[in-house]
Amino acid sequence: MEVKVNFISQEKLSGLGKEEKLHFILEEVRKGQILVLEQGLTAEEQAKLIEMTMEKVNNKFSGIEMESYMPEKQNFWEKLLGKRKARMTIVGPADKIKTVYRDKEIIKAVIVGKR
Amino acid sequence: MGIFGKLSGWLLSIFGKRHVAIGIYGPPNAGKTTLANRIAMDWAGDVVGETSEIPHETRKIQKKDRVMIKQDKASLTIDLVDTPGIATKIDYHDFLEYGLDEEEAKRRAKEATEGVIEAIKWLDNLDGVILLMDSTKNPFTQVNITILGNLEARELPFIIAANKIDLNGSTPATLKSAFPKHEVVPISALNGVNMDLLYETMVRKFGKKRK
Numbered sequence: 001m002e003v004k005v006n007f008i009s010q011e012k013l014s015g016l017g018k019e020e021k022l023h024f025i026l027e028e029v030r031k032g033q034i035l036v037l038e039q040g041l042t043a044e045e046q047a048k049l050i051e052m053t054m055e056k057v058n059n060k061f062s063g064i065e066m067e068s069y070m071p072e073k074q075n076f077w078e079k080l081l082g083k084r085k086a087r088m089t090i091v092g093p094a095d096k097i098k099t100v101y102r103d104k105e106i107i108k109a110v111i112v113g114k115r
Numbered sequence: 116m117g118i119f120g121k122l123s124g125w126l127l128s129i130f131g132k133r134h135v136a137i138g139i140y141g142p143p144n145a146g147k148t149t150l151a152n153r154i155a156m157d158w159a160g161d162v163v164g165e166t167s168e169i170p171h172e173t174r175k176i177q178k179k180d181r182v183m184i185k186q187d188k189a190s191l192t193i194d195l196v197d198t199p200g201i202a203t204k205i206d207y208h209d210f211l212e213y214g215l216d217e218e219e220a221k222r223r224a225k226e227a228t229e230g231v232i233e234a235i236k237w238l239d240n241l242d243g244v245i246l247l248m249d250s251t252k253n254p255f256t257q258v259n260i261t262i263l264g265n266l267e268a269r270e271l272p273f274i275i276a277a278n279k280i281d282l283n284g285s286t287p288a289t290l291k292s293a294f295p296k297h298e299v300v301p302i303s304a305l306n307g308v309n310m311d312l313l314y315e316t317m318v319r320k321f322g323k324k325r326k
Contacts, residue, residue, distance in 0.1 A: 043264025047235050050203055050261065054228040059221065063204025066257050070264070094204035102255045104293065 003034075003113040010039035022049050029064055029093055030056065034111060040068050040089035049091070065097040066090070067107045134181075134192040135321050138237060141247035142258045143170040143200030143227075146278045148177070150247060150304035151197035155179045157310065163197050169213045171227035173199050176237055186318045193321070198237060199230025201258050238265060243272045243321040245313075250277040250285040250301065254293045263294070272320050274313070277301045281308055 006028070013021050022045060028035055041049065046066065053064050068089040090097070090109065101108040139147045151163040164177040177197040184191045205227045210220035238244075244266055248254050266273045275294055277287040280301045287301035300316050302309045 043261055043268050046257075046261040047238075047265050050201065051232050051235050053203065054205070054231045057205055057224070057228045059207065062206035063202070066203055066261075068257065068260065070255075070260050094206070099257075102253070104255065 003111045005034045005036060005111070007036045008038065013037065013039060018045065018048075021045075022052055025049065025091060026052050026056065026064075029091055030061055032093055032096065034092035034097055035090070037089045037091070040086040041066075041091075042086045045086070046089075061093070063094045064091055065094045065099065065109075067097075067099060067102070067109055069107070070104060133322050134194075135242035136194040136196060136240060137243045137245065137317070137321060138196040138198055138241045139245045139247055140198055140234065140238075140262050141200065142249070142256060143202055144168075145200065145247045145249045146304045147200065147247050148173050148197050150245070150276065150278065150302075151177065151179065151195055153304045153307060153310065154184075154195060155182060157307075157314075158182045158184055163195065169210065169215070169223075171200060171202075171205070171210075171223060171230065173197060174223070174226040174230040175199065176233055184314050184318055186315055189318050189322060191318045191322045193317075196237060196241065198234040199227065201231055201234055201262060202227070203257060205231070238269065238271070241271060244274075245317075246273050246275045247278050247304075248275060248290055250279050250287045250290055251282050254290045263297075272323065273297070274316055274320055275299045276304075276313060278304055281306050 016024060025035060026049065046068065057063050066089065069087045096112050098110045098112065099107065100110050139151055141147055148164045148166045152166070155161050155163050159179060159182045161179065163179045164173055166172060179195040182193050182195050184193065205224050207220040207224035210223050211217065215223065246262055246266065248259060275290065275297050277290040277299055279285055280287050281303040287299065291299045298316060298320065300309065300313045302313050
């Protein structure tokens, strides 16, 4: 059994606009790819990705499984500059990745591969 | 703002009486419509929508306007917004398990996806949110974390309501320890348990002037 996971660097995604970035992620996931994003998605980006995913759900594509940690509290300067930290995000097709356990700091997921 | 507007604002700041739009958010089957019905029945003698054990029963925004909640000398008039459950995936096969035929299941799935989009977009129209979680389940789901992150980012006042405390396996204390920085109110919307505390918290939290 072989499972393919794509690790996407911060540089790759930071070169894309917000919409472009989410389109890239969703298109990769719809192709069946599992992505680990070094620079994760902010809460607003996660919500937008859910919206975009819902537009694409059909009889063959049931949606995504996304895993990210709770947002970190902003410090004074980040709040002042409206900057939000995003922690690592894992995203993949709902039929390939399943969360088996998670708490505040630990996420355990199973990737379902084809034999 | 005229003198009457200023006077009215001053009185409102003293008595905490405001008119706000409050959304009920959460994953499917957390009991959002049951809670909306409970609030609407308690204060307006009417229900907001139908409930069901089948997930995604609410697939469109449902509203009940001008519900006035009274607490001692303070009161709060709310436009209550019951939202479809937010999910990252919707598989029509899941509905077949509840006895729906394939056509009906596909239709429900399609409507449910539209409901999720509508619910997320409605965050822009609200003054506050009740984030409803099922206290019999693990609170650290991606949906809960995404909603919570969005509420924090928008600086929207919100209350976490830990629902279904009447059921075996309910652990509202887990929710409290999961979100220690936020106000968590344990309730049973179905049986009306602890609703007074929720109303008191709503008037206090949503009646406050926003920063």
